[in-house]
Amino acid sequence: MSKAMHARLWLPALLAMMLLLAACSNSANNPPADPPANNDSNTEAPSNTPEKEANEDGLFSIEDFNQIKTNQGDEIDGGTLNVGLVSDTPFAGTLNFNFYSSAPDSEVLTWMDEPMLTWDASYVYTNDGAATYEISEDGRTFTFTIRDNVNWQDGTPVTAEDWLFAHEVIGHPDYDGPRYDGSMINVEGMAEYHDGTADTISGIEVVSDKQLRITYIEATPSLVTGGIWAYPMAKHIFKDIPVAEMSASAAVRQNPIGFGPYKVESIVPGESVVYVKNPDYWRGEPKLDKVVLRVINPSNVVQEIRTGGVDVVGSFPVDQFPDNANLSNVEWLGAVDRAYTYMGFKLGTWDAEGNKVVPNPDAKMGDVNLRKAMWMAVDNDTVGKQFYKGLRWNATTLIPPSHPEYHDADNPGVAYDPEAAKQLLEEAGYKLNGEFRTKPDGSELVINFISMTGSEIAEPLSRYYVQAWKEIGLNVQLEMIEFNAFYERVGSTGKDDTNVDVYQAAWTVGIDVDPAGLYGRDALYNFSRYASDENDRLLKEGLSEQAFDKEYRLKVYKEWQELMVQEVPVFPTLYRASLVPVNNRVLNYYIGDGTNMFPYNVALSQDKAIVAN
Amino acid sequence: MPEPTAREMTKGEPPLPAGLPLMEKSPPGLIILWREIVRDKLALASLVFVLLITSAVYITSFVLDQAQVVRVDLFALNKPPSSDHWLGTDYGGRDIFGQLIIGTRNSLTIAFLVTALTGLIGITVGVVSGYFGGMIDNFFMRVVDFFLILPFLMIVIAFIAVVPKYSIYSFTLIMTAFLWMGIARLIRSKALQERELDYVKASRTMGSSHAAIIFKQIMPNLSSIIIVTMTLNLAANIGLESGLSFLGFGFPEDTPSLGTLVSYARNAQTLESRPWIWLPASALILVLMLSINNVGQALKRAADARQRRG
Numbered sequence: 062m063s064k065a066m067h068a069r070l071w072l073p074a075l076l077a078m079m080l081l082l083a084a085c086s087n088s089a090n091n092p093p094a095d096p097p098a099n100n101d102s103n104t105e106a107p108s109n110t111p112e113k114e115a116n117e118d119g120l121f122s123i124e125d126f127n128q129i130k131t132n133q134g135d136e137i138d139g140g141t142l143n144v145g146l147v148s149d150t151p152f153a154g155t156l157n158f159n160f161y162s163s164a165p166d167s168e169v170l171t172w173m174d175e176p177m178l179t180w181d182a183s184y185v186y187t188n189d190g191a192a193t194y195e196i197s198e199d200g201r202t203f204t205f206t207i208r209d210n211v212n213w214q215d216g217t218p219v220t221a222e223d224w225l226f227a228h229e230v231i232g233h234p235d236y237d238g239p240r241y242d243g244s245m246i247n248v249e250g251m252a253e254y255h256d257g258t259a260d261t262i263s264g265i266e267v268v269s270d271k272q273l274r275i276t277y278i279e280a281t282p283s284l285v286t287g288g289i290w291a292y293p294m295a296k297h298i299f300k301d302i303p304v305a306e307m308s309a310s311a312a313v314r315q316n317p318i319g320f321g322p323y324k325v326e327s328i329v330p331g332e333s334v335v336y337v338k339n340p341d342y343w344r345g346e347p348k349l350d351k352v353v354l355r356v357i358n359p360s361n362v363v364q365e366i367r368t369g370g371v372d373v374v375g376s377f378p379v380d381q382f383p384d385n386a387n388l389s390n391v392e393w394l395g396a397v398d399r400a401y402t403y404m405g406f407k408l409g410t411w412d413a414e415g416n417k418v419v420p421n422p423d424a425k426m427g428d429v430n431l432r433k434a435m436w437m438a439v440d441n442d443t444v445g446k447q448f449y450k451g452l453r454w455n456a457t458t459l460i461p462p463s464h465p466e467y468h469d470a471d472n473p474g475v476a477y478d479p480e481a482a483k484q485l486l487e488e489a490g491y492k493l494n495g496e497f498r499t500k501p502d503g504s505e506l507v508i509n510f511i512s513m514t515g516s517e518i519a520e521p522l523s524r525y526y527v528q529a530w531k532e533i534g535l536n537v538q539l540e541m542i543e544f545n546a547f548y549e550r551v552g553s554t555g556k557d558d559t560n561v562d563v564y565q566a567a568w569t570v571g572i573d574v575d576p577a578g579l580y581g582r583d584a585l586y587n588f589s590r591y592a593s594d595e596n597d598r599l600l601k602e603g604l605s606e607q608a609f610d611k612e613y614r615l616k617v618y619k620e621w622q623e624l625m626v627q628e629v630p631v632f633p634t635l636y637r638a639s640l641v642p643v644n645n646r647v648l649n650y651y652i653g654d655g656t657n658m659f660p661y662n663v664a665l666s667q668d669k670a671i672v673a674n
Numbered sequence: 675m676p677e678p679t680a681r682e683m684t685k686g687e688p689p690l691p692a693g694l695p696l697m698e699k700s701p702p703g704l705i706i707l708w709r710e711i712v713r714d715k716l717a718l719a720s721l722v723f724v725l726l727i728t729s730a731v732y733i734t735s736f737v738l739d740q741a742q743v744v745r746v747d748l749f750a751l752n753k754p755p756s757s758d759h760w761l762g763t764d765y766g767g768r769d770i771f772g773q774l775i776i777g778t779r780n781s782l783t784i785a786f787l788v789t790a791l792t793g794l795i796g797i798t799v800g801v802v803s804g805y806f807g808g809m810i811d812n813f814f815m816r817v818v819d820f821f822l823i824l825p826f827l828m829i830v831i832a833f834i835a836v837v838p839k840y841s842i843y844s845f846t847l848i849m850t851a852f853l854w855m856g857i858a859r860l861i862r863s864k865a866l867q868e869r870e871l872d873y874v875k876a877s878r879t880m881g882s883s884h885a886a887i888i889f890k891q892i893m894p895n896l897s898s899i900i901i902v903t904m905t906l907n908l909a910a911n912i913g914l915e916s917g918l919s920f921l922g923f924g925f926p927e928d929t930p931s932l933g934t935l936v937s938y939a940r941n942a943q944t945l946e947s948r949p950w951i952w953l954p955a956s957a958l959i960l961v962l963m964l965s966i967n968n969v970g971q972a973l974k975r976a977a978d979a980r981q982r983r984g
Binding site for chain 1: 943
């Protein structure tokens, strides 16, 4: 389920090859559907379970999939929906939008909480959400009005105070979550508040109980596409907890609260969550009585779906799809995922004091020719076709096709060409000495590569890359690491493991195209620790006032994509489709953005899940 | 006094009651073991089978190139058996037959090494503490107790997570560290009995050194029990590696092993529709363990005169 707006930022979907957020989008190609397509009556035709057919090469195409489920049968009252969270590790359990950082946690959150603002297929905020907004003439001041019937699940109204409180917590020096970043600093007075020179945030004004006014330092085009922090925090619950202890408190871990359609009844940490409906939900009474979410290991997920053990999963391991394309009891929904897999090169370290990247010019991977040769050496086109049957495909630039306007389809990236790679290395001074190449100074070159476990094919895929690099004479040592430990070593806490040279990871990106949160000089999530003046300039230009002119912004991000292809601090390997099987008894289900559908409307057509033939 | 009679009988001198056949000199332990196996047709067949498989696997794997076998081939994922790949390929396009051969070799090597090392440590500790008794015995037995209370599986799993380069040898060592105690206990109890016997005392009185008594006199008397335990342990140790690999704590995929092949069956799809990946390895584990166990059981009978068949 995916109506959650995963922060306005590029979110670290700390994800394994397949542990991907359900969130995804098919954006502009798919106009938003009309409100909940409740067309039960005329949908008994066989076309209801469209069989997904591979073409003659055995390949599938994401274009054959719908984002919205075709309904079958009539709605029943209530019922329990079983949701699977596909993961081979427990979910972290940081259940508050102001603190969470992992994709599995956001899957848990989508059922119980939501942002104040919703957005349309092109990711621009709409006025359909729990709050509406107005922009001042100069584009810097936003006035938000919260709807009257928006209440926390304990009955207390959601107020402007709560929204201000969220900003105060994130800006607090003791805050330990990942949300204090560039766009937060863009709130007027936020930096002063963070430094302790001001007691309040001067740019935020509580006009009335339900009205909040926020002034931003710079009007940027990304403000209305995710630049606003739209997750209030229940002040009446959190006000007595010191900020440093909030993320570990019971109010986040055991009794989380939101204003979404379902409230948490019980939690088994890391394993399962039981939700009951929140009858006072502002959009209307949810249709289900209960939602039960539990973690399912990727190796059991097909079995669970086939037997009706779960009705839907947040995300499905795409590599297992081709074998199950014709399951009789589910319909497959699909969308281009707002995500990509990439290979990162460690080029520096993180300065925790100064909160910035410190590039190391002498890094082992410091030579751009070496990095580019490694990109040339891998055949991602074949990987996508063979391992994923076309449901992941060769990636070219760092802005994925889920943002069709900004994704530069004319930029070919770097093509697979092992011979050219060898030549490039030869010219750059990496000479063959026996089986492997040495550094230009003649010393031994051993590249340490880490990759995460989690999907069925994670290991053969990583081994394929090692093999491809060996072909061009590079000695790459692979280590497979469990997901949480993996990100810790890559640098999610700022303590980078200096033994890592190359890593394979993935990002789910935010709805705004601005990549500064992942590649900026002051971004913790800039795991490759790359920084350059040109990069700084382009990222800044992309958010400048001039960038309100879309043509200009397009040009800037096109240049940025080209810069990344030239500099190769990381290189994208695969773009991805997200696929979700939905049991035929589920009604009004959807995935992706811009469908104009909401979780509270999801319903069932019979008591028991349908089992596959 | 029953003893003198017994002694004389073993010497084969005949103050025997009339009607009983003449006793010949009792054959040495190894011959008894061998005879028992030959008499038990199942055990003999098992032994031949184990030897055949072992030699076949070690010889073939000499010819096979491991790097080639574990090479990921994008164009041959999950292929059923064919003339190119006798037993098909796995989800990385790697040849199952090659993996089976090298995997069996790796698994057997581990089993042999672990058995040999645990045997070495266990027997040494057992004999020394049993023979000397007293403080030494007390000390060693407390060490054994200490190792026994450690949560074996948890430590092995933690160890696997910590060791960066996880190889057959590091695996063997960590296994050995936790598996020698059983043998040590068993041998100690036998050695305790043995040292009370007159021949030990006599030898001591005649001035033999402790080392000579232990190695030349006590050890030969324990040989049959040592051989039996080691054989049965060997069967168990083959399962050990497979079990851990199945749980996901086995070797990385560039080191094929029987357990890794079986663990592919954790995927429902593989289990149901691609039996060529896991079936041969599973069958081989089963047959190998049964065979070694058959041999071990025969040896066990041989070591106990009351159960002997021949």
